Amino acid sequence: SLQGKILCLVGPPGVGKTSVGKSIARSINREFYRFSVGGLSDVAEIKGHRRTYVGAMPGKLIQCLKKAKTQNPLVLIDEIDKLGRASHQGDPASALLEVLDPNQNDSFTDHYMDIPVDLSKVLFVCTANQLDTVPGPLQDRMEVIRLSGYDLPEKVQIAKQYLIPKAVAANGLSNQKVELTQKATEALIRGYCREAGVRNLEKHVDKIMRKLSFKVAKVKEERLLLEEAAARSEQSATTTEEAVEASNDATEASSAEEVEEEDVRKEPSLHWDATKETGCDKLMVQ
Missing domain, CATH: 1.10.8.60 (Helicase, Ruva Protein; domain 3)
Known part of the structure; x- marks a missing residue:
């Protein structure tokens, strides 16, 4: 039944403003939802589109409640110091006033829903790098907490x-x-x-x-390649040995010896001999 507080974490980039928001949500056991308003210039992103438009959708806050499935999530509005200025699409800073004002957000009206929605139980945490560009009325509705840099x-x-x-x-x-x-x-x-x-x-x-x-x-890749190379080398040596044994078995070896013995024979020839009347003599050559 207690109204949620509106906090604004101000500090240089990278000091962990978003992480602080997540930690707060975990510590109090609430659902966490984050959306950025940096450069946002269309009011419909916050308050939704009317149903008469093609592709109309509810605003970010209604989508947050739908996704969180609870009425008291922690909503982180990031980069509020970079909020877009007023244009023909409306003034987003003025739209956020209704959201961040504890006296008004219990009956927030989304254009798509067209019925009052209670946002008073939502814990809003805004983040900014500096307060100079945050409109004064928004600053008045937030409790500013400054985060310094780290040594x-x-x-x-x-x-x-x-x-x-x-x-x-x-x-x-x-x-x-x-x-x-x-x-x-x-x-x-x-x-x-x-x-x-x-x-x-x-x-x-x-x-x-x-x-x-x-x-x-x-x-790991080099070690695997070395192991594969070693395995291939061992397999290649084994295959070569088996191939030699298979191609030089005992039968083939004995056949080769028989063929070699059959090819050895003696042939007659003539050679010079002065003691003979004919001047030559017969000689058997193996």
């Missing part, structure tokens, strides 16, 4: 406890012993990831794990 020890712990295990699992290295030392992590952060958040750090950690995964796959 070196905090980034090291985030990488050790969350980013590295996530990258290891994502790149199929769970069965391998993979370790990124603290000195290597600190060098990575100092040299390549100096931003306030950890989004760039996550990209570099994932890049390292992809290279390790490639090396592991290459080593």
